[in-house]
């Protein structure tokens with residue numbers, strides 16, 4: 001039943017974004033749950049390629065929306081699912097995953113390197129080794145993650161014509177790198193702007209110090225699916241700024257989205273303001289429901305010391321990536337590799353082969 005069911009399911013109905021015009025030169029790609037696209041495509045490809053057999057176990061490490069997408073796809077395709085997560089996973093998401101039949105394993109301690117991600121990968125490798133024939137989607141390294149975004153580029157170009165700039169937050173790298181690569185087949189000049197946060201290693205900061213309050217983007221290990229040569233500009237947005245921008249996106253445009261959408265909106269709104277003659281598209285990866293007791297709750301924001309009265313009007317330009325904690329900064333990455341910009345290889349690399 002697998003492939004046919006995935007083809008005509010609730011997952012299909014939700015997989016593509018709604019195209020939302022925020023201004024005449026600013027478009028939002030508003031996903032109910034963006035990770036459905038890579039989850040569905042990766043599982044479909046694994047079935048087609050004979051890597052995943054009927055009823056075979058799927059195992060993955062995730063503390064966020066990829067797990068939810070995978071749980072929906074796995075349930076419909078009749079595969080058991082083992083997810084390795086960490087204490088940052090919120091209780092409602094965990095309950096939803098379990099309701100969909102997933103086993104959710106929480107690692108309690110960070111690994112020797114790579115924070116919780118390192119510890120999660122270790123458990124994942126043990127589970128895969130114990131279960132011959134099991135399949136791991138590996139969203140951080142699997143090329144079918146960026147590969148899954150072709151329909152979005154097609155949908156966007158059909159709805160809006162030539163796009164000048166794409167802005168999106170970067171976690172695994174799949175969405176911005178995937179959509180940009182397809183859009184550039186049509187519009188090679190497309191600007192790609194990546195949005196990261198402090199203490200994420202993706203664009204050259206170190207993850208030392210207290211963890212990241214803004215989740216869903218950034219990483220403590222370097223995902224192989226981040227193709228650094230995609231990016232013209234890179235921004236680092238602080239948690240408080242992202243939260244405030246999320247609320248403004250809701251108040252001004254009635255778009256009820258999560259904080260990675262807010263971070264991307266902050267950057268895209270600035271770019272569109274500075275470039276009125278260009279058409280900018282911005283990725284909104286999920287909806288606001290998961291964040292009603294956090295980002296949408298002023299008391300929670302206050303308790304985190306993350307409640308802002310106003311947003312900075314513009315970012316500070318950096319002449320090189322570094323560990324500075326400016327509320328909002330950017331660097332002209334200019335489609336170079338990590339090694340070209342940083343003069344050293346990316347480390348620590350996210351290694352699952």
Ligand SMILES: Cc1ncc(COP(=O)(O)O)c(C=O)c1O
Pocket residue numbers: 035064065066169170171172173174175176216217258260261285286
């Ligand atoms: C809510 C949310 N926003 C943004 C991202 C980043 O997207 P990508 O992994 O495609 O870089 C993720 C990744 O998990 C996410 O869960």
